Structures are given as structure tokens and as C-alpha cells.
Amino acid sequence: MTATTHPSRRDEAWRYSDIDxxxxxxxxxxPESIVVPAGGEFRRAIVQDAxxxxxxxxxxxxxxxxxxxxxxxxxxxxxIELAVTLHEGADFTLGAVQIGGGDQNLEIVTTVxxxxxxxxxxxxxxxxxxxxxxxxxxxxxxxxxDAQQTDSEQDVKAMLLGRSATANAxxxxxxFADDVKCAHGCAIGELDAMSLYYxxxxxxxxxxxxKILLQAxxxxxxDGAEDEARLQALALAxxxxxx
Amino acid sequence: MLKxxxxxxxxxxxxxxxxxxxxINAGEIxxxxxxxxxxxxxxxxxxxxxxxxxVTEGSVMFxxxxxxxxxxxSDGALELGPDFRRxxxxxxxxxxxxxxxxxxxxxxxxxxxxxxxxxxxVSNVQFLRESLNAQRKARGQEPLSGGDFLKLAREKxxxxxxxxxxxxxxxxxxxxxGEKKRNEMVQMGILDPKLAIxxxxxxxxxxxxxxxxxxxxxxxxxxxxxxxLLITHYxxxxxxxxxxxxxxxxxxxxxxxxxxxxxxxxxxxxYAEIAA
Numbered sequence: 259m260t261a262t263t264h265p266s267r268r269d270e271a272w273r274y275s276d277i278d279x280x281x282x283x284x285x286x287x288x289p290e291s292i293v294v295p296a297g298g299e300f301r302r303a304i305v306q307d308a309x310x311x312x313x314x315x316x317x318x319x320x321x322x323x324x325x326x327x328x329x330x331x332x333x334x335x336x337x338i339e340l341a342v343t344l345h346e347g348a349d350f351t352l353g354a355v356q357i358g359g360g361d362q363n364l365e366i367v368t369t370v371x372x373x374x375x376x377x378x379x380x381x382x383x384x385x386x387x388x389x390x391x392x393x394x395x396x397x398x399x400x401x402x403x404d405a406q407q408t409d410s411e412q413d414v415k416a417m418l419l420g421r422s423a424t425a426n427a428x429x430x431x432x433x434f435a436d437d438v439k440c441a442h443g444c445a446i447g448e449l450d451a452m453s454l455y456y457x458x459x460x461x462x463x464x465x466x467x468x469k470i471l472l473q474a475x476x477x478x479x480x481d482g483a484e485d486e487a488r489l490q491a492l493a494l495a496x497x498x499x500x501x
Numbered sequence: 502m503l504k505x506x507x508x509x510x511x512x513x514x515x516x517x518x519x520x521x522x523x524x525i526n527a528g529e530i531x532x533x534x535x536x537x538x539x540x541x542x543x544x545x546x547x548x549x550x551x552x553x554x555x556v557t558e559g560s561v562m563f564x565x566x567x568x569x570x571x572x573x574x575s576d577g578a579l580e581l582g583p584d585f586r587r588x589x590x591x592x593x594x595x596x597x598x599x600x601x602x603x604x605x606x607x608x609x610x611x612x613x614x615x616x617x618x619x620x621x622x623v624s625n626v627q628f629l630r631e632s633l634n635a636q637r638k639a640r641g642q643e644p645l646s647g648g649d650f651l652k653l654a655r656e657k658x659x660x661x662x663x664x665x666x667x668x669x670x671x672x673x674x675x676x677x678x679g680e681k682k683r684n685e686m687v688q689m690g691i692l693d694p695k696l697a698i699x700x701x702x703x704x705x706x707x708x709x710x711x712x713x714x715x716x717x718x719x720x721x722x723x724x725x726x727x728x729x730l731l732i733t734h735y736x737x738x739x740x741x742x743x744x745x746x747x748x749x750x751x752x753x754x755x756x757x758x759x760x761x762x763x764x765x766x767x768x769x770x771x772y773a774e775i776a777a
Contacts, residue, residue, distance in 0.1 A: 455551050456618040457628070460692065461606035461636035470631065474622030474671075 271339075274394040274426045276363045279335035280311065289313035289341070296320040296345070302327070303485040305492060309333015315341045318348040320374075327483035330356035330364045331496045337365040344370070344377035352381040353479040355489075357496045358391035358423075365394040372405040372438075379410045384476045385427075388419035388500040394426040399442075403434040412442040417449065417475050419468075419500060468501040469494075502527045502567065502696055502728045503548075503597075508559035509753075510540075510547045517543040519753035520559070525696070525728050527568040530718075532731040532739055532764060535750035536772040541732045542615060544750070545700040548730075549612035550602040562590070563597040565609035565695035568726055581608065582641025606632075607639035609695030611688075613702050617681040620672035625684065626654065628672050629691050636692065657690035661717050678705035686717035697722050698730045703738035715741025736768040749775055 264284035265272035272280065290312075294300040296319035306312060309332055318324045322345075330336050342350055356364040370379045385393035393416060401408045416425035429442040449471050457467035473494060480489045503525040510518040517540045525531050535541050546554045548561065567577040577593040579585075585607070588599040595608055620628070634644040645653065658665050663683055673681050682702055689697055702714055719742060722729045731744065739747075739761065747763040748755045749772070757763065757775055767775055 450618075451552065453618050453620055455602060456614065456620070457632070458602040459549050459551075459606060459612050459614075460628070460632035460688065461603050461639070462632050463603050463635060464601075466631065466635060467603075470623055470628065471620070474620060477622035 271367055271396060274363070274392060275337065275365060276335035279309075279363075280337075283311055286311055286313065289315045289339075292316040292324075294318045294322040294324050294348075296322055298322040300324040301484040303483050303489055304328045304338065305489070306330045306336045306338055307332030307492075309336050311335075311337045311339070313339045313341075317343045318345060318350055318377075320345045321347045323349040325351040325353070325483070327480055327485075327489060328352070328354040328356075328366065329480075329489050329493055330354065330366060331358070331492065334361070335363045337367065339365075339367045340369070342368065342370045342379070344372050344374070344379060346374040347376040348374075349377065350379040352379075352383070353481075353483060354381075354383045354395075355385075355476045355479050355493055356383075356393050356395075357386045357476075357493060357500065358393050359388040359500045360391060361389060362391045363394075364391070365396070367394075368397045370397070370399050370410065372399070372401045372408040372410065374402070375405050376407045377405065377409075381412045381414075382479050383412075383414045384479055385416040385425055386419065386472055386475065386497065386500065387416065387423035387425055390422045390424075392424040392426070396426075396428045396430070398430040398432065399440060401431075401433040401435050401438050401440065405435050406437040408435060408438040408440065410438070410440045412444075414442070414444045415475070416446045417472065418446065419449070465501040469497055472497045472501070502529075502564060503730070504560075504562045504564075505548075506560050506562075508544075508547070508561065509557045510543060511555050511557055512543060512553060516557075517753055518547065521750070521754055523748065523755060525730060527695075527728055528725045529745045530723065530729040530731065530742060531746045531748065532733060532744040533748045533750050533755075534733055534736075534764060534767055534772075537734075539750045540753045541750055542700055545612060545698050545730075545732055548597065548605075548698055549610070550598075550600065550605055556598055561597040562594050563605075563608060563610065563696070564594045566726075567593050579608070580640055582639055584641075585639050603635065604639065606692070606694075607636040611692055611694035611697045613682075613685045613689065613697060613699035615701040615704060617673050617676075617685055619674045619676075621674050623672050625668045625670060625672050625687075626651070629654065629668070629688060633692060654687075654691055657721075658687055660720055661686055661690060661713065663687055663713075679707060679710035682706055682710060683713055683717075686714055686721070690717065690721050693721070695726065696728050696730070698732070700732045701734065702731070703733055703735065711738065712741060714738070718742045736764045739764050
């Protein structure tokens with residue numbers, strides 16, 4: 259994040275980016291810094307609806323809890339980049355949804371570093387992509403040598419509404435400790451034809467049926483979020499535009 | 502109500518239905534029985550408009566409001582909104598095969614699934630309310646409010662002696678085979694169709710569930726203005742729902758029709774005897 263020259267596609271973290279948009283925005287302002295003090299509690303909802311590059315560096319102190327919920331839906335190119343460091347016994351939750359249509363390019367890039375023992379991180383990311391949109395999740399979990407009893411999970415799914423949409427997903431683990439639990443799951447799919455037919459057979463027009471299935475696909479990601487109702491409503495409205 | 506003439510259909514280019522004809526009037530319950538591979542499920546999916554089931558010949562006309570011998574009340578005209586895509590057909594009759602699945606539902610067709618689909622994340626209540634309101638919209642009726650819908654749902658669940666909690670759960674998720682079929686009955690009760698096509702609704706049911714399903718069909722559908730097409734392997738559901746007509750489907754055609762006694766005969770003799 260501190261590079262002085264703008265990135266190119268050869269940089270792994272910018273490989274699927276809209277480089278023209280990145281170049282135009284370069285140099286980026288310093289990342290936003292969030293420090294959650296030891297024992298603290300932090301919750302934040304971020305809606306990216308204007309086509310911005312948003313970088314956040316977050317440090318979660320000993321025994322502190324932090325939850326970030328992200329809805330990445332707007333602009334031709336929208337990128338949210340997180341660098342999170344967990345200290346002893348800290349707890350981090352990311353719930354992210356990105357929904358893109360047209361030729362939007364949306365990205366969520368995370369580096370979650372378990373620097374000390376006993377910390378826990380959960381990341382759930384759902385992408386819904388139509389048109390010729392591209393949605394990317396690059397998520398690295400790094401576990402330091404003495405960060406034993408790390409518990410980390412990445413749950414990443416993307417739904418493609420057409421053959422011309424693209425999803426990139428790269429969960430990545432870098433583990434130097436030996437007593438850790440790190441799970442990652444990743445799936446890219448399309449709407450289930452039988453489910454769609456079942457809903458239509460009850461009277462729902464195709465677009466309504468698709469919308470319900472997509473709503474179900476992103477359901478749960480924003481549970482317990484700061485501003486949960488607003489996030490759900492905005493996500494639903496954006497899904498309605500895609501079907 | 503429903504008139505199927507010389508219906509031919511293929512699945513993945515393989516001919517399954519080969520000239521099936523059948524007429525169902527309002528007030529009647531018909532049972533179609535037949536061996537595995539006869540085309541029973543294909544018939545239900547063709548009537549329900551499932552993608553991949555291609556009709557190559559024949560016609561299916563649907564007149565949901567025509568009641569034989571009925572001179573009072575309804576004139577048999579379709580009760581559909583101005584935006585409904587009627588296609589060819591008359592004021593009383595729709596060309597069923599020209600309609601999309603959701604249009605068939607709005608016109609009054611209900612398809613009970615042999616394997617009801619699980620839809621995680623969507624509650625039964627939300628799904629059914631949106632379905633019913635989509636149907637009402639197509640019929641040019643006002644949508645039901647959340648309160649009115651719950652009242653209706655509670656009434657129907659009570660009628661079928663079903664737990665309202667089931668309606669709050671995600672559609673069919675974690676339901677046993679029997680619960681899924683009961684859930685189909687609740688859906689049928691709430692959507693209140695004119696014609697129900699029930700595909701193997703009795704499969705996977707224990708005796709108690711079988712009774713619930715039988716009661717459901719009798720309570721909701723045994724009325725002068727409604728009709729049922731039951732598709733089944735076995736005679737046992739017919740102990741609970743007495744059909745007016747029984748047909749034997751073999752190799753894509755109806756090979757024999759009769760009254761309720763035909764089902765007993767089939768149970769005794771087997772399909773091979775009868776269909777030969």
C-alpha cells in the first residue's frame with residue numbers, strides 16, 4: 259500500500275484490477291487507520307457505492323473484538339482493501355457482499371495477520387455478478403510463528419448470472435505456527451435450475467424467482483452488522499437491478 | 502377443465518409421451534397409475550412447463566372456470582388481469598403449452614412435486630406470500646398484506662392440522678420426506694388452485710403422513726369447481742382419496758381407463774397383465 263509508483267497487473271494484489279482507474283486515482287491517500295484498543299469492541303458498516311478505492315489498516319488489540327461489514331456495489335471500479343492485524347486473543351469478523359452488473363469491476367482484497375496466539379478471524383464473502391462484470395476476492399491469512407491456537411476461516415462464494423461475468427477468488431494461507439485451525443472454502447456457481455423452476459411453478463415470474471434465490475445466497479452475511487437493515491435493503495435493491 | 506389431445510413429448514430428444522389423450526372435468530379426481538418409465542413424471546412436468554421437456558405434437562387446453570352443467574354464477578370466463586398474456590385460446594380456454602410456468606400457476610394450475618426442492622435462506626412465509634401476490638397480480642387482484650396473508654396461512658395450516666412453525670422455516674430445508682409433502686399440501690391450500698397435478702405425492706410417506714396428504718387433497722380440492730390429477734405407483738393413496746377415474750399409463754400412452762375398481766385390479770394383477 260505504500261508503493262510510490264502505481265501498481266500493474268504484475269502485482270498479485272492488483273492482478274484483476276482496472277489499472278486505468280487505479281492509475282487515474284494514483285497516488286492514493288494514506289490508508290485509513292483503525293486501532294481497536296485491548297479489550298475494545300468495534301463495529302462498522304461500509305457501503306462502497308461510488309466507485310472508490312478504499313484502503314483500511316486495522317489493528318485489533320489484545321482480547322478486542324472487531325466486525326466489518328462491507329457492501330461493494332457501486333461505480334465502474336470499486337476496491338476495498340483491508341490489512342488487519344490481530345493481537346493476542348483478538349476476534350475479527352468480515353461479512354462482505356459485492357454485487358456487480360454491466361461492466362463493473364469490484365474487488366475485495368484482505369490480508370489478515372494473526373500476529374499473536376489465540377486470535378480468531380472469520381471472513382464470509384459473497385459475490386453476485388451479471389453482465390460482463392468482474393468480482394474478485396483475494397484473501398490472505400498469515401499466521402506468525404508464535405501465533406499458536408489461531409482459529410481462522412474463509413468462506414467465499416460467487417454466483418454468476420451469465421456466461422460473460424467473471425469471478426476471481428483466491429483464499430490464501432501462510433502459516434508459520436504449528437497448532438492452528440485454518441479453514442477455507444471457495445465455490446463459484448450459477449443459480450440452480452430446479453430451484454428456479456420450483457419457484458416459478460408457484461407463480462413467481464422468472465425475475466422475482468431469481469431475486470429470491472439471490473437474496474437467499476447473500477442472506478446471513480450481514481447478520482448482526484452495524485446498520486444491518488440498511489445493508490440488506492441496499493443489497494436487495496441492487497440485486498433487483500441485475501435480474 | 503383440462504383437455505389433453507395426442508400429446509407427444511421428448512426429454513433430451515428421447516420420445517417419452519407418445520400420443521397421450523385425457524380429459525378432466527371440474528369436480529373430478531383422476532388417478533394415473535403406471536409402471537416405472539411409463540412417462541408419469543414427464544406428463545406432470547410437461548403440464549407444469551419444466552424447461553427441457555419438449556412437446557413435439559398435440560395440444561393441452563385449460564379452462565379453469567368451466568364447470569359442466571353449471572348454469573348459475575360463473576360464466577366460465579377466465580379471471581385474469583388485463584396484462585395476462587393469453588395468446589391463442591378463447592374467453593374460457595387457455596393454450597396451456599403456450600404459457601410460462603408462472604403464468605400456468607396464475608391461471609390456476611398447481612404442480613405437487615415428487616421431490617420438493619430445498620431453498621436455504623428463504624422462509625416458507627416469504628416465498629408463499631410473494632408467490633400468491635404474484636399470482637394475484639397476474640389475475641388483476643390487489644396484493645394481500647402481511648397480516649391478511651398470515652391469517653390465511655394460519656387458517657390453511659389449521660385445516661390441514663399442520664404446525665405454523667413449519668411455515669416460518671426455510672423452504673423444505675431439513676424437512677423429512679413426509680414434512681416436505683405436507684408442506685406441498687400447505688402450499689396448495691394457500692395458493693388455492695383450480696387444478697392440482699400431484700406427482701407421486703404419496704412416495705416416502707408413512708401411514709400418518711399419508712392420511713394428512715389424503716385429507717389435504719380432499720379438504721382443499723374435492724369441490725365442484727376444482728379437479729385433481731393424481732400420479733401414483735401404488736393403490737394405497739387411493740384408500741384415502743377416492744378417484745372418480747383411474748387410467749393406466751404405459752409406454753407414453755393411456756392404455757386403459759376405468760373407475761376406482763381398476764386400481765384394485767392393478768394392485769392384484771400387476772401392470773404387465775393390464776397393459777398387455
